[in-house]
Amino acid sequence: MPGAVHQTRGVTVGRVGPDPGQPAPAPPTGRASRLARARARLSLAIRALLHPEGLPSEAAAQLEAAFGSVGRALISGGPGRVGRVRAQVRAAPPRLLDWMSGQVLDHPAALYDHEGVELLAARQGRSIATAMGALQLALVAAAAASTLEGGPVLALAIDGAIGQVASVVHGFCDWYNTGSYLARRLAEQGIRVDRSEVRRLTNAALMSRGKTIDQRALGRATELRLIRGWVGRGLVDALPFGSTLGRASPRAAARIDASDIPGLVTRMRAEQAS
Secondary structure, three states: OOOOOEEEEEEOOOOOOOOOOEEEEEEEHHHHHHHHHHHHHHHHHHHOOOOOOOOHHHHHHHHHHHHHOOOHHHHHHOOOHHHHHHHHHHHHHHHHHHHHHHHHOOOOOOOOEEEEEEHHHHHHHHHHHHHHHHHHHHHHHHHHHHOOOOHHHHHHHHHHHHHHHHHHHHHHHHHHHHHHHHHHHHHHOOOOOOOHHHHHHHHHHHHHOOOOHHHHOOHHHHHHHHHHHHOOOHHHHHOOOOOOOOHHHHHHHHHHHHHHHHHHHHHHHHHHHO
């Protein structure tokens, strides 16, 4: 029968493929292909930034939960995306420290001396710097493949937002190193503390400026200043050779060694009871 489709051994025999009368679908243009590749590289680089070497996988998972959508937000269309990312960066650190306070008490890093803290901080710093370099290259490629709906000004704003994320990641690493070292020292001296106490002591060790932990830094407002410092350095840390991060935890470890930790714990508890 004309136009019939014949069956042979259960296989339909007939026309396969597009109708010759219809044009074949156009392959992706060069610009679209470049933009897709740049977006893929950007996503991979952001994931590398959120999984720095020397940070436990559980902690990296917390970072990814907090900032995993940053890449998608930055490269998606629509106004206000940089502002939304900045708001996300500002809101995340307290939640991250809620989790990390328990982590350093239950599973501190194997840091028993100042050299160990320096080596771990250096390893984390190299990992973050490598990820930032890849991020900036991917951002340049994305800018070249699209208009970015704002050109160079928006590209700089996006770079600053990524820098803020990197600054928080680096601060989170410094906090983990310092809190772990402090937890080891407390255990050696037989001092038991709770999550809020190790959090305040760690914040004070990072925010003090002298050779010992400043008792005035034990206040709860210290954490707000610490987080503002992480977020505020974001643009500087996005610039080549601009970062001053990576030295905080070795300095804090030196303050811990030089301080009267039992006396600080006693003072903190007395103030809390009064």
